[in-house]
Amino acid sequence: MIKAIFFTVLTVVFFYIIWINNIFAPHEKYEMPQEYKKIAMDVKYAKEGKELFIQNCAACHSLRYDGVYLLSIQANPMLASLQEKYGKFIPKDVYQAVFINELNALKETFGKVPPDLSTIYLVKGPEYLYNFILKPQEILPGTTMPAVMEGRPEETAKIIAYLKSVSEPPPEEKTKRTLMGIVTIGYFVIMGILIWLWRDRLLKKMGLH
Ligand code: HEC
Structure with a gap:
């Protein structure tokens, strides 16, 4: 449980920095009316x-x-x-x-x-x-x-x-890329859930249980 929370927080922080507020990018402020x-x-x-x-x-x-x-x-x-x-x-x-x-x-x-x-x-x-x-x-x-x-x-x-x-x-290319990003992340999330649900069976199959 603690592990799950830890990795969730890590993932959220990672995407926050990449997409929303990149603290590593230069942030000099210039005025523009x-x-x-x-x-x-x-x-x-x-x-x-x-x-x-x-x-x-x-x-x-x-x-x-x-x-x-x-x-x-x-x-x-x-x-x-x-x-x-x-x-x-x-x-x-x-x-x-x-x-x-x-x-x-x-x-x-x-x-x-x-x-x-x-x-x-x-x-x-x-x-x-x-x-x-x-x-x-x-x-x-x-x-x-x-x-x-x-x-x-x-x-x-x-x-x-x-x-x-x-x-x-161009805008249509941008929409396509956003969609591809969402589908890719969605795939990993769904696979992650499935593996988590089937972990007992998988471990048994691997002879580790
Ligand atoms: C007479 C030549 C000349 C004209 C005309 C000119 N520039 Fe420049 N521009 C330069 C030179 C030389 C540099 C390199 C400046 C430097 O690094 O000191 C430069 C650099 C730049 C840079 C890079 C600034 C940076 O921080 O690296 C931008 C952006 C730029 N110009 C935009 C424009 C725009 C937009 C126009 C038209 C409205 C324009 N320039 C017209 C000569 C010109």
Whole structure:
């Protein structure tokens, strides 16, 4: 009985930490006004956000998961032939080898290649992005990223909505994954109960009783 309680508590704590409140994940707090957070959380703005991204960010940042490349790379005829071969997503090593001149040009200007932003939403979260994009210098003193969105919080929120939509699987894929998770855990729970109910018979069969 004590054992059962112990393992139940252990399981509950485990899933609480994984799903609800990960105490091991970094929890720096950045402020974000509610009205803009609403926009950033709404995939409805992703399309507009994509256009804003191409206008304001694609000079320096790619978003390869969505097939958005640096403006200088879009001007390179190699891009079309690579996309024909690989589809929307060109493998990283090929990408870096073929477009080394474009990437180096950025590196020379900014001290480093501005990162690809395909998964930045998952890594940094909306609050950090909102503050960083509006005021890069305040969040990362000494950074070479210019404040291209200064004074444009609403458009910044729409860009974040776009970054979110790219970094996450589409809604139907998300439902499928949640369902698979529930079915898997359900299977283990039911098997656990059955084994517990049949333990005498199982032990006898194994010659241990
Ligand atoms: C003129 C070039 C340039 C433009 C335009 C630009 N960035 Fe950047 N960005 C940079 C550079 C350079 C860095 C690397 C900063 C560093 O690590 O110091 C960076 C870094 C970032 C990071 C990572 C921050 C971190 O904490 O690691 C994000 C997010 C980002 N940019 C978003 C954007 C968005 C969104 C836009 C468009 C609204 C944009 N940037 C436009 C040059 C640019």
